[in-house]
Structures are given as structure tokens and as C-alpha cells.
Amino acid sequence: MTIRRPDAKELQQAGSELGLTLSDDDSVSFLGLMQGLFDAYDAVEGMAEPLPPVKYPRTPGQRPGPEDNPFGAWAVKTKIKGATSGKLAGKTVAIKDNVCVAGVPMHNGSTILEGYVPEMDATIVTRLLDAGAEIHGKAVCEYYCASGGSHTSASGPVDNPAVPGHNAGGSSSGSTALVAGGIVDMATGGDQGGSIRIPASFCGVVGIKPTHGLVPYTGIFAVELTVDHAGPITRTVADNALMLEVMAGPDGLDPRQTGAPAQPYTQALSMGSGRLRVGIVTEGFAQPGAEAEIEMRIREVGDALQKSGTTVEEVSIPLHAAGAAIWTPIFLEGATELMMRQNAYGTNMKGVFLESMLDAHARWRDRADELSETLKLGILMGHYMSSRHRGRFYGKAQNLNRLLTAAYDDALAKFDVLLMPTTPMATNPLPGPHASREEVVERAFAMIPNTAPSCATGHPGISVPAGKTSDGRPIGAMFIARHFDEMSLYRVAAIVERLFR
Numbered sequence: 001m002t003i004r005r006p007d008a009k010e011l012q013q014a015g016s017e018l019g020l021t022l023s024d025d026d027s028v029s030f031l032g033l034m035q036g037l038f039d040a041y042d043a044v045e046g047m048a049e050p051l052p053p054v055k056y057p058r059t060p061g062q063r064p065g066p067e068d069n070p071f072g073a074w075a076v077k078t079k080i081k082g083a084t085s086g087k088l089a090g091k092t093v094a095i096k097d098n099v100c101v102a103g104v105p106m107h108n109g110s111t112i113l114e115g116y117v118p119e120m121d122a123t124i125v126t127r128l129l130d131a132g133a134e135i136h137g138k139a140v141c142e143y144y145c146a147s148g149g150s151h152t153s154a155s156g157p158v159d160n161p162a163v164p165g166h167n168a169g170g171s172s173s174g175s176t177a178l179v180a181g182g183i184v185d186m187a188t189g190g191d192q193g194g195s196i197r198i199p200a201s202f203c204g205v206v207g208i209k210p211t212h213g214l215v216p217y218t219g220i221f222a223v224e225l226t227v228d229h230a231g232p233i234t235r236t237v238a239d240n241a242l243m244l245e246v247m248a249g250p251d252g253l254d255p256r257q258t259g260a261p262a263q264p265y266t267q268a269l270s271m272g273s274g275r276l277r278v279g280i281v282t283e284g285f286a287q288p289g290a291e292a293e294i295e296m297r298i299r300e301v302g303d304a305l306q307k308s309g310t311t312v313e314e315v316s317i318p319l320h321a322a323g324a325a326i327w328t329p330i331f332l333e334g335a336t337e338l339m340m341r342q343n344a345y346g347t348n349m350k351g352v353f354l355e356s357m358l359d360a361h362a363r364w365r366d367r368a369d370e371l372s373e374t375l376k377l378g379i380l381m382g383h384y385m386s387s388r389h390r391g392r393f394y395g396k397a398q399n400l401n402r403l404l405t406a407a408y409d410d411a412l413a414k415f416d417v418l419l420m421p422t423t424p425m426a427t428n429p430l431p432g433p434h435a436s437r438e439e440v441v442e443r444a445f446a447m448i449p450n451t452a453p454s455c456a457t458g459h460p461g462i463s464v465p466a467g468k469t470s471d472g473r474p475i476g477a478m479f480i481a482r483h484f485d486e487m488s489l490y491r492v493a494a495i496v497e498r499l500f501r
Contacts, residue, residue: 003041006031051120051352052219052253054102056080056129060117061104061137071159071181073174076105077137086132087246091239093128094139094178094187099230100219100354101125101138108221109143109153109171111370116360120352122219123251124188124230131246136184140174143372144339145190145223147171147444148198148451150430152372157430162204162474166427167443169199172233176203179233186243190220191229193331194423194451197463200233201422201476204465206240206493207233209451211484212458213258215244216251218352221361222344224334225256226398227327227455237464237493241265244486255349260484268490273308276492277415278479279315284420287449291425293469298421301466301477304499305492315415319407323453326404329385329397330456336382340364373437374444397456405457408480412459416488422463422476423447450478460486464493467500 006014008027015022022030061078068077075097082088095101098108100118107113121129129135142152150158150173158173160166161181168177172189176199179187189196191209200207208231215230222228232243248262280302285295306312319326338346343358364371371379385393411418425447431439454461459480466477477496481488 001042001045003038003045005038049355051354052123052126054121055126056082058101058103063105070183071161071168071174071177072156073140073158073177073181073183075107075138075140075155075174078104078135080129080135082129082134083132086130087242088128089132091133091186092184093133093135094137094175094184095125095135096172096175096188096190097138097141098145098190098221099125099138099188100357101135104138106138107154109141109145109155111154112364112367113360116357118219118354118357120219120354123216123253124247125219127246139172139178139187141190142171142173142374144375145171145192145195145221146335146372146375146378148194148447149444150177150199151440152374152444154372159430160203160427163427163472165429166473167202167430169202169427169447170444171195172199172207175233176200176205176207179203179235180205186232186234186239188247189231189233191231191455192223192227193327193455194448196229196231196233197422197451197461197476197478198447200463201478202427202474204468204474205233205235206237206462206464206497207231208240208244208462208486208489209454209460210244210248210486211260211460213254213256214249214260214460214484214486215247216254217256218251218253219354221357223339224331225338225349226334227331228256229455237490237497238266238269241269241490253352255351263487265486265490268487269494271491273305273310273495276417276488277311278302278305278492279313279411279415279418281320281411281418281420282314282316283318283320284450287424289425289446290421291469294421294424294426294475297466297475298419298477301496301500302419305495308495308499310492310495313415315411315418317407317411317418319404320453323404323456324449326397326400327452327456329393330401331452332378332382333386333391333394336379336386340379373440377441401456404453405459408454408457408459409482412480412482416481416485417492418480420450420478422450422478424449426469426473426475454480459483460489462489462493464496465500466496
């Protein structure tokens with residue numbers, strides 16, 4: 001196929017967009033010089049792209065009706081049988097709907113992608129199927145994953161199975177609800193600011209954000225390269241460790257990865273508390289909107305760990321209090337640039353580029369009014385700050401992120417894991433259909449101060465159930481560990497699970 005060549009006026013217009021003033025003679029000259037370059041583009045256009053093979057048969061499935069969609073959590077129901085044996089044989093899985101499953105519709109919580117069907121499986125999908133899992137469908141997620149609440153998906157709110165009528169947490173809302181409600185054994189989640197750990201805390205299940213780059217992001221809708229994480233959501237610590245064993249490790253395609261291999265995480269479950277050191281982070285408490293009952297329970301977790309033989313001490317990390325602020329320019333400006341302006345792919349990186357997804361997502365420019373209120377807020381702020389300040393604050397935040405990373409590392413030189421509440425508050429009622437923009441936004445981001453910082457630093461973090469409030473709302477305890485030390489997270493999570501379930 002031949003790429004359409006511009007005429008002189010079109011080239012002058014393109015030049016003006018770059019601040020270039022081109023005369024008629026300039027345009028003719030440059031057009032002549034560009035012919036060989038267009039020939040190269042023609043050659044590229046005529047070549048076939050190598051995409052990962054699709055290994056297991058499936059049907060497109062369908063969007064279920066309300067009577068067949070508990071909690072409003074399914075985006076699409078289908079069945080894909082994996083290998084006949086493997087670590088996950090007999091396990092049922094839901095895939096978050098920001099993940100490519102070949103031949104199955106993908107919405108990413110939006111109206112923009114309506115009708116889009118990817119032609120490849122994400123690496124984690126292939127790995128789950130190779131391990132014997134059976135995929136039962138795609139789980140609802142929040143609109144382009146831009147919410148810590150479960151009320152911003154274009155398909156409607158996701159209900160909390162543990163506390164009906166309440167927020168399930170986001171953005172991995174459907175994934176968590178399907179696991180918590182017993183519909184599937186496990187689900188994939190994504191986490192750029194807490195989107196695995198927040199719903200795990202709100203719904204009373206186990207969710208881990210692995211070390212940045214441990215789990216390949218190939219075939220998953222990108223938000224911001226430096227904070228993109230994918231990980232497992234399960235009802236038990238054992239299933240979570242088993243699922244991460246399957247998902248983790250390099251695929252040779254994702255530029256986020258460093259080559260770190262998966263570890264035998266399930267072996268950590270029986271290691272016990274001997275010589276385990278836990279630091280309770282002072283600044284993880286007394287966050288805005290914090291519920292005293294939750295903070296008391298997390299300190300009880302520390303007490304119970306100490307009684308079980310673990311060394312538990314208070315530790316101060318002053319910069320943690322500013323961690324969410326440091327994360328904010330990285331997330332807002334980075335997501336506005338990569339996810340929106342560059343259609344979730346961008347340049348200056350190697351990886352698998354899915355043209356069909358890029359083209360489908362590019363429709364947002366003509367339909368921006370359809371975006372969720374949380375996403376509108378995010379890209380308005382991201383665009384304003386990056387365009388008016390030339391990316392200065394993104395760069396400064398990344399510089400400060402090195403200090404934040406070092407602060408956690410210093411604490412983790414003394415302790416194996418750090419403990420704090422996953423969220424300062426437990427789940428609250430879902431906003432009503434006529435809620436104000438202010439309420440919608442507040443319910444989407446109020447819960448992130450403890451989860452967002454480790455997305456910026458890349459440290460692994462796990463949320464494990466730690467009982468319930470007096471009115472029956474789940475409480476999550478969050479542990480943070482050194483980079484690539486998920487073994488310590490599963491070790492302490494297994495102890496907490498035995499003590500509080």
C-alpha cells in the first residue's frame with residue numbers, strides 16, 4: 001500500500017504546527033527530499049508484523065444481561081480452556097478488561113473502545129492458559145483505569161460482594177468482585193496507584209502489586225510506563241503466590257522489565273515468623289479521612305505478629321507523607337502523554353505495538369466528552385501542567401522519586417517488610433446516579449495515600465485481609481518489601497491470614 005503524499009499546502013500546514021515557516025519554494029524542495037523517506041514508509045506498510053501466536057481456541061463470548069452478571073462485574077463472558085495440566089489446572093480466572101484476549105471484545109471500562117476486538121493474547125493470558133487455567137471472561141474495570149472507586153466504568157458501578165451497595169474499589173473492580181463473590185478462583189488486576197490493593201482491601205481478598213517490571217505488561221493497555229504494574233487477585237494467599245509464579249518473569253518484549261525471573265513464592269507460605277522483622281510506618285496512619293477503627297486494627301496486626309515471634313517496631317519514613325504528592329505529576333502528566341496523546345504506545349521504546357488498539361483508542365479525540373469525570377480531570381490537569389511548564393514538574397517528581405525510593409530502601413535495610421493500612425478508610429456507599437462531579441472524584445481518589453507511593457518507587461506491596469470493622473466492612477493490611485522480595489510479602493501475608501481468618 002502506498003502512503004498518501006502531501007501537497008505543498010499540507011506540508012506548509014504541518015510546518016506551521018512545528019513553528020516552521022515554509023515558503024512555496026521551501027515546500028517544493030522538502031517534498032522532493034521526502035520522496036525517498038515516503039518510499040521507506042511504503043516498504044514498512046507492506047510488511048507483515050510479527051505478533052505473539054494465539055494458542056487456545058475460544059469464542060467471542062457476549063456481554064451478559066443483568067440476571068447473569070452478579071455485582072455488575074462481567075464485561076464479557078466466554079470460556080477459554082487452557083492446557084490439560086499445569087500449576088493452575090482446575091482454576092477459573094477472570095481477566096481485567098484492560099488486557100488483550102484475542103477474539104474477545106475489549107472495552108477498558110470505556111465507550112471509546114466499544115466494538116474493538118484485539119487479535120493477540122497478552123503475555124499473562126498465554127501464561128495462565130499454559131498453566132492449565134480456564135478463563136471465564138473479561139472483568140469490568142474503571143474508565144481507562146482512572147479511579148480507585150468502582151463507580152466510573154461506562155457499563156455502570158460494580159457492587160461490593162462483601163458489603164452490598166458499597167464501593168468495590170478500583171480500578172480492578174470487576175476482577176476483585178468476581179473473586180470476592182466466589183464466581184472465579186482468581187483474576188488479573190492492574191495497579192498504577194493502588195488499583196489492585198484498594199479493591200482487595202475493600203472487598204476482603206488478597207491482592208499483590210509486584211515489583212515494577214516483574215510481570216510483563218505486553219498486551220495490556222498502557223497508562224504510564226514507570227508506574228504500570230499487573231498482578232494477581234485471589235481469595236487466599238496460597239492461590240496468590242501460585243498465580244504469581246505463573247505470571248512473573250521476563251517475556252523479552254516488555255521494556256518495563258529488567259529480566260528478573262519468577263521465584264517459588266509458594267515456598268514462602270510455610271517459612272513462619274522466625275527472624276522476620278516488621279516495621280510499622282508511622283506516616284501510614286492519620287491520613288486524611290482515616291478511620292480510627294482501621295488504624296487500631298492494623299496496630300493489632302502488628303501486636304499479633306509480635307506475639308507469633310516476629311520482631312515488630314515502629315519506623316518513621318517522613319517522605320511517605322509526601323509520597324502521593326510525588327506520584328501525582330508522574331501519573332497525571334505521564335498518562336496524559338503516553339495513554340492519551342500517544343494512544344497508549346508512544347515512541348522511544350521497544351515492545352509489541354498493536355496497531356488495531358492504537359487506531360481504536362485514537363477515536364477519543366473526537367469523543368472526549370464521553371470520558372469519565374475522573375479521566376477528564378486527570379488529562380485536564382496533566383495537559384495544563386505539562387504544556388504550561390514544559391514537563392518540569394514531571395521531571396522534578398521523578399527526581400524526588402529517587403529520594404522516596406531511597407527512604408523506603410533505608411527502612412527496608414532494617415526490616416523485611418513495612419506495615420500500614422492499605423486504605424485509610426474502609427469501603428463506603430457507592431455514589432448515586434446523580435452524584436455531583438465533586439463526589440464522584442472524591443470517592444475515586446480519597447483512598448490512595450498509602451498505595452500510590454510504591455507505584456512510583458516500584459516496591460512490591462500486598463494487601464491481605466485483617467478482619468472487619470464493627471459494622472462488617474473488610475479491612476486490609478498492606479505490607480511493602482524490597483524490590484523483587486515478594487517472598488517476604490507472601491511469608492508475612494500467610495501468617496496474617498492464619499491469625500485473622
